[in-house]
Every structure is written in structure tokens, then in C-alpha cells.
Amino acid sequence: MSDSKTSASFPRRRLLLQGSAALAAGLAMPGLVRAQGAGPLRIGHLTPRTGFLGPMGEYAVLGATMAVEEVNAAGGVLGRKIELLTEDSVNPQTASTKAQRMVERDKVDALVGEISSASGLAIAQVATRAKTLFMQTGCNSDELRGKNCSRYMFHLEACNTMYVRTIGQALLRDGMVKGKKWMAFTADYAFGHDLFKQTKKFMDENGAVFVSNDMLPTDATEFSASLLKIRQQKPDLVMSNLAGNQTTNFTKQYNEFNIDIPFAGADMNMTSIWGAGKNGFSGVWPIIWTHQVQAPSAQDFVARFRKRWNKTPENQAVNDYLAIKILAEAMGKTKSADVDKIIAYLEGDNKFDVLRERQGYFRPWDHQLVYEMYTVQPGDDKKAGKDDFMVTSKPVPGAGENLEALAPTQEENMCKFA
Amino acid sequence: MPTELIFIIQQVANGLLLGFYYLLIALGLSIIFSLGGIVNLAHGAFYAIGAYLIVFLSDSLGYGLAFVVSPVAVGVLGMIVERFFFRRFYRADPTLSLLFTFALSMVIEQALRMIFGASPLSFSIPEFAHGQVIVGDFFYPIYRIGMLFVAIAAVAGTWLLLNKTAFGKIVKAGINDPDMVRAMGISLNPVMTAVCGLGIGLAGLAGVLLAPITGVQPAMGQEILTAAFVVVVIGGLGSFWGVVVAAMLVGVIRGLTSYFYPPASEASLYLLMLLILVLRPRGLLGEKFERLE
Numbered sequence: 001m002s003d004s005k006t007s008a009s010f011p012r013r014r015l016l017l018q019g020s021a022a023l024a025a026g027l028a029m030p031g032l033v034r035a036q037g038a039g040p041l042r043i044g045h046l047t048p049r050t051g052f053l054g055p056m057g058e059y060a061v062l063g064a065t066m067a068v069e070e071v072n073a074a075g076g077v078l079g080r081k082i083e084l085l086t087e088d089s090v091n092p093q094t095a096s097t098k099a100q101r102m103v104e105r106d107k108v109d110a111l112v113g114e115i116s117s118a119s120g121l122a123i124a125q126v127a128t129r130a131k132t133l134f135m136q137t138g139c140n141s142d143e144l145r146g147k148n149c150s151r152y153m154f155h156l157e158a159c160n161t162m163y164v165r166t167i168g169q170a171l172l173r174d175g176m177v178k179g180k181k182w183m184a185f186t187a188d189y190a191f192g193h194d195l196f197k198q199t200k201k202f203m204d205e206n207g208a209v210f211v212s213n214d215m216l217p218t219d220a221t222e223f224s225a226s227l228l229k230i231r232q233q234k235p236d237l238v239m240s241n242l243a244g245n246q247t248t249n250f251t252k253q254y255n256e257f258n259i260d261i262p263f264a265g266a267d268m269n270m271t272s273i274w275g276a277g278k279n280g281f282s283g284v285w286p287i288i289w290t291h292q293v294q295a296p297s298a299q300d301f302v303a304r305f306r307k308r309w310n311k312t313p314e315n316q317a318v319n320d321y322l323a324i325k326i327l328a329e330a331m332g333k334t335k336s337a338d339v340d341k342i343i344a345y346l347e348g349d350n351k352f353d354v355l356r357e358r359q360g361y362f363r364p365w366d367h368q369l370v371y372e373m374y375t376v377q378p379g380d381d382k383k384a385g386k387d388d389f390m391v392t393s394k395p396v397p398g399a400g401e402n403l404e405a406l407a408p409t410q411e412e413n414m415c416k417f418a
Numbered sequence: 419m420p421t422e423l424i425f426i427i428q429q430v431a432n433g434l435l436l437g438f439y440y441l442l443i444a445l446g447l448s449i450i451f452s453l454g455g456i457v458n459l460a461h462g463a464f465y466a467i468g469a470y471l472i473v474f475l476s477d478s479l480g481y482g483l484a485f486v487v488s489p490v491a492v493g494v495l496g497m498i499v500e501r502f503f504f505r506r507f508y509r510a511d512p513t514l515s516l517l518f519t520f521a522l523s524m525v526i527e528q529a530l531r532m533i534f535g536a537s538p539l540s541f542s543i544p545e546f547a548h549g550q551v552i553v554g555d556f557f558y559p560i561y562r563i564g565m566l567f568v569a570i571a572a573v574a575g576t577w578l579l580l581n582k583t584a585f586g587k588i589v590k591a592g593i594n595d596p597d598m599v600r601a602m603g604i605s606l607n608p609v610m611t612a613v614c615g616l617g618i619g620l621a622g623l624a625g626v627l628l629a630p631i632t633g634v635q636p637a638m639g640q641e642i643l644t645a646a647f648v649v650v651v652i653g654g655l656g657s658f659w660g661v662v663v664a665a666m667l668v669g670v671i672r673g674l675t676s677y678f679y680p681p682a683s684e685a686s687l688y689l690l691m692l693l694i695l696v697l698r699p700r701g702l703l704g705e706k707f708e709r710l711e
Binding site for chain 1: 429432433540541632641673
């Protein structure tokens with residue numbers, strides 16, 4: 001970089017100055033002192049920023065950043081500011097290396113984030129070894145809460161079973177399951193396989209007739225062959241277990257091919273719905289949260305998010321936002337950054353505002369945050385704006401029902417903390 | 419006719435159509451390589467730019483005008499890149515142009531990500547092209563049939579330009595013996611600029627056509643580029659008809675694999691490439707290449 005360039009650009013020079021100041025401060029302050037609590041609390045945020053999960057990762061960063069800004073504006077936690085270190089997790093190997101570095105070199109007080117279940121497992125292993133808290137915000141695999149569960153991992157994201165039961169309830173209500181022939185299309189990797197397993201279990205238990213399941217490569221973008229196959233097979237219902245950009249493209253092309261067979265799926269994100277657009281979105285889908293949730297705290301969050309980022313928040317932003325807010329609350333209430341005290345608080349009889357009608361809580365035996373979910377489908381309002389061409393259902397489970405009705409029971413998904 | 423056979427015929431027809439999308443991208447890649455010896459790893463990035471342009475220009479210009487302006491704009495961009503960058507690499511070590519175009523593709527992809535965000539942009543098929551054609555058991559969306567005609571016209575136009583015009587004669591002579599062409603007092607520089615404009619413009623056109631179907635997002639170029647390379651390698655470097663035949667073959671094989679065994683639909687391209695390279699290393703219709711030998 002030439003001198004003329006640096007001096008010509010003020011923000012860059014300021015950055016440089018801040019950088020050197022921070023560096024000097026870091027050198028002057030031994031790691032020991034920082035670990036004892038003089039410096040800021042550090043949260044390591046890892047999430048995929050590129051690849052087919054990248055669009056969601058982008059919102060994850062916006063949500064996490066906003067939560068940190070709000071906490072710091074309110075005076076921080078324990079009199080300390082929160083510092084967010086955010087990085088692209090890329091894939092399980094890189095996620096593991098970066099988590100390791102954040103824990104050992106950066107001495108983070110907690111890890112937050114991730115979307116891919118495979119990377120989430122890698123980070124959880126690092127967190128468990130280092131006895132560091134990991135609030136995971138986007139990994140769906142049931143196994144992370146069961147066979148691979150960890151005392152140091154908490155799940156802000158719903159698990160596959162919760163998604164399947166949410167859409168399952170809607171399908172049962174509409175008479176779309178018993179005796180109906182159904183075809184499945186599944187993302188060909190761990191998440192898709194697990195989701196298909198849960199979907200098939202639900203459909204089998206409720207008397208649906210299985211026709212076929214096609215595993216589609218995650219890098220496929222064009223689905224005409226599959227869509228022609230659907231027209232040929234004429235099932236009563238098509239179920240998608242696809243992921244990321246696959247969902248966007250499959251949904252759009254389903255509409256383009258004008259297939260009049262009911263279409264539903266077991267996983268959906270608002271980025272996929274917006275990506276498909278008003279003329280491309282089709283089917284009925286489960287979702288953990290949308291900006292159309294009418295709870296006052298949700299609408300307040302939507303307004304703040306729009307003001308801060310000039311765009312409408314989606315579900316992934318909410319998970320990462322909540323993870324940091326809940327973490328800050330736990331530290332504040334326990335007056336400590338000690339991992340055992342925080343775990344005890346989160347496992348305890350404490351409820352959290354999760355931007356929905358009812359408050360949510362972590363189940364002590366598997367650390368799953370339970371909360372209301374929703375279904376989402378195209379709306380009838382032709383004049384709806386570009387963010388609002390879909391409609392969000394009332395909360396599932398309904399007002400009088402047990403909030404844990406969607407999540408697997410202890411018998412169904414056994415978790416033993418080591 | 420048994421229904422199963424009709425299904426298979428429909429998948430073959432669909433595969434041929436998919437082949438034309440691959441062809442639009444592979445053709446530009448092939449002619450730029452043939453004349454300039456440059457393996458353009460940024461070709462997919464120009465395809466992505468075409469898609470982003472139609473999304474943004476449609477709002478202000480309307481779909482029809484944006485449809486014409488976007489590929490032309492990408493072509494002009496290609497000419498600028500040729501004039502200021504590619505030109506430096508024609509006589510240099512091929513590794514340098516590989517490195518340059520690889521870097522260029524990353525710069526473009528990240529720039530798209532910074533400007534427009536990582537989320538896919540929504541873009542729909544224009545109103546007038548909604549609907550499907552149904553003949554007996556045969557069924558196909560109107561938009562895709564329209565795409566087919568546009569792609570055929572573009573490929574035919576390219577063939578005519580390269581084979582029936584004085585410009586085409588210079589291009590062919592330039593491929594065979596650039597030094598002799600220069601010795602005869604014909605400058606190859608403007609020809610190269612035009613060829614890059616044409617090839618990159620075709621990639622832009624493919625982006626414009628596919629934008630409403632496969633979604634518009636920063637990494638879209640990378641996804642299609644690998645398939646385009648497979649087509650060029652199978653077809654044989656430097657062969658127009660080789661690329662055409664290879665594109666159709668890749669489309670049909672991929673379509674049929676998606677029907678009979680979907681998990682292998684992407685892998686089928688590479689198996690086909692492996693098979694062809696083992697049996698016929700120069701590709702289906704590839705000629706012996708002085709540049710490579």
C-alpha cells in the first residue's frame with residue numbers, strides 16, 4: 001500500500017491508527033490479565049459465508065452484530081463490552097481449526113453460530129474439549145441433540161423432528177397424509193438424509209404410501225428431469241428435503257412447470273422464499289420464525305433490524321441475535337462468565353423472550369431451546385410487497401398445547417452428557 | 419407406444435435442450451482458447467454478470483430492452499478485458515493467463531457478493547412467457563422453448579460469422595498460423611478483441627436466459643463453468659461441431675441419469691469425460707493442435 005493512498009483516505013488512516021492502538025494495547029496487556037476479566041468479553045462467531053449456505057450466514061452475522069451492539073449500548077455485561085470475532089467457517093475442517101484458534105489464541109468466552117450440521121459437530125468437539133460454551137444457531141441434525149450431544153452445546157436452531165412435525169401437523173389437518181402417495185426429493189448429504197429419515201418416519205406412522213425418494217446433488221441447480229418425473233408419476237404429494245439454494249431453485253421450477261400436485265417440504269428459510277420471488281414461491285413449509293410473527297417483541301425487533309440494516313430480518317438472523325442476547329442475560333444474571341454457572345442458569349427454570357408469543361426455554365437434558373414454530377405458504381394478496389408475498393400461520397403448537405409437543409422425547413432421541 | 423418409452427423420449431428431448439445452455443457457455447470458452455490460447459477461468463463470472471444485469475436493467479428498461487442490452491454490455495466488458503489484460507498473455511506462459519483469469523473470476527464473484535449480497539436475488543420469467551406447451555403426453559414450459567430458439571439462433575449466428583464471412587476467414591487463419599497472418603499485413607489485435615467480445619457476450623446471454631430459472635447469486639458462475647469445461651474437453655479443443663455434439667451428449671446423459679439414478683446426475687458428466695479421454699484423448703472431433711504439441 002502506498003503512502004499517498006493511506007493519507008488520501010481518512011477512514012483507512014483511522015482504521016490504521018485504531019489498529020495500531022489496539023495492537024499496542026494488546027501488547028501492553030498480558031493475556032493473564034485479560035483472562036481475569038479486565039478486557040472485553042469475547043465471543044467467537046463462526047458461520048458459512050460462502051457456498052450454498054452463504055446467504056443464511058450473511059443474515060447470521062447481521063443478527064449477531066446487532067445483538068452485540070445493543071448489549072454494548074446498554075452498558076455491556078458485567079461492566080465489560082462484548083467483542084465479536086466473526087469468521088467464515090467454510091467446511092468442517094476449517095470450522096474446527098478456526099474454533100480451536102478462537103479458543104486457544106483469542107481466548108473467547110463462548111462460541112456462537114454455524115449452519116451446517118457437519119461443521120457444527122466439529123465445533124462442538126473443540127468446545128467440549130476446551131470446556132467452552134457453544135451456542136449453535138443453525139444446525140438441524142437430530143443427532144447433534146442425541147447421539148452427539150454435549151454438555152457445552154446449546155441449540156437455538158430447531159431440530160429436524162421439530163420441522164417435520166410442524167409441517168406434518170399442517171398436512172394431517174388438510175388430509176394430505178393418510179392413504180396418499182408421496183414422492184420425496186432430498187439433498188444428498190448428512191442433513192438431507194436425516195431430514196428424509198424423519199419425514200419418512202412421520203409419513204409411515206400416519207399411513208401415507210411411499211412412492212420414491214430421489215437424492216439430488218447439492219450443486220445441482222436445474223431440476224427439469226425431476227419435475228418431468230413428478231408429472232409422469234402423478235403422486236398425491238411431493239415432499240422436499242432439499243437445502244439452501246436447492247430449495248429456491250426447485251420451488252421456482254416447480255412453479256414454472258405448473259405442476260398441480262400439492263407440494264410441501266420439511267425445511268425452509270426466508271432467504272429461499274425471497275430468492276424464489278413472488279411468482280416462483282410455491283408449497284407449504286415449516287419455518288422457525290418470520291418477520292410476520294405478530295408478537296410485540298417480534299415486531300419491535302423487525303423495526304430495529306430494518307432501521308439498522310435497511311433490510312427485513314429473516315429466521316437465521318433471529319437465531320444468532322437470540323444466542324448472544326441469551327448469553328449476555330445469563331452472564332448478567334449469574335454475574336459471571338464462568339461456563340459452569342452459565343450452563344446451570346440455562347439448564348435452570350429460566351424462560352427467555354424468543355421474539356414469539358410464548359417465551360422459550362432450554363430443555364435441561366438435551367439443551368434444545370423449545371419455542372413456537374410456524375408454517376408459511378404463498379399469500380393471496382397480489383399487491384403484496386417484495387418481502388411480504390407469503391403468509392405465516394398461527395404458532396405451532398397452538399396456544400393451549402405443550403410447547404414440547406414438536407421436539408423428540410427422551411426415548412426418541414437419547415442424550416447422555418459425558 | 420408404452421408410457422415408459424414416452425417418458426424416456428421426453429427426458430432425452432429435455433437433455434438436448436439442456437445441452438444448448440451448456441453450448442452457449444462452452445462455445446465462447448472454446449473459441450477464445452482456440453484463437454488466443456487463453457483458458458478463460460473467468461468465463462463463468464461473465465455469465466453471472468449477465469444474470470445480474472438483466473435483473474437490474476429489467477426494472478428500468480423493461481424486460482425486452484434489457485434482454486438485448488445485457489448480453490451486449492457483457493460482450494463490451496469482454497472486449498475491454500481483452501484490450502487491457504488478455505492481450506498481454508497470448509505469447510506468454512499459459513500458467514500466467516490461468517492465474518490471471520482465476521483471479522479475475524474471484525474478484526468478480528466477490529464484487530457481486532459485496533454489491534448485491536450473498537442471498538439469491540429473485541427474478542421471474544416475464545409474464546408473456548408464462549405457460550406450457552402440451553402435445554399429447556408431451557409437456558414443456560413456453561419459456562424454455564423460447565430459450566431454445568434464442569440459443570439456436572446465437573449458435574447459428576456464431577457459425578455463420580466464423581465460416582461465411584471475411585472476419586471468420588481471418589479468425590481461422592489466425593488459429594492455424596498467426597505469424598503468417600501478421601506477415602500478410604493483417605493485424606490480429608482487433609480480431610481477438612472481437613472474438614473475446616463475442617465469446618464472453620455468449621456467456622452473458624446464457625446468464626440472461628438462465629437467470630429466471632436457476633436463481634441469481636454470486637457463485638452461479640462457478641457452478642456452470644465446470645460443466646462448460648467438461649463439454650469443451652469432450653468435444654475436442656478448437657472444434658465447433660465437437661463442442662456442439664459434446665454439449666448435446668452431456669445434456670442427454672445428465673438428463674437420463676437424473677431420471678434413472680439422480681444421485682449420480684452431476685457425476686455422470688465426469689464419468690463421460692473420463693471415458694472419452696481414455697478412448698479418444700483429443701476429444702470427439704478435436705483436431706491435432708499445434709499450439710499444444
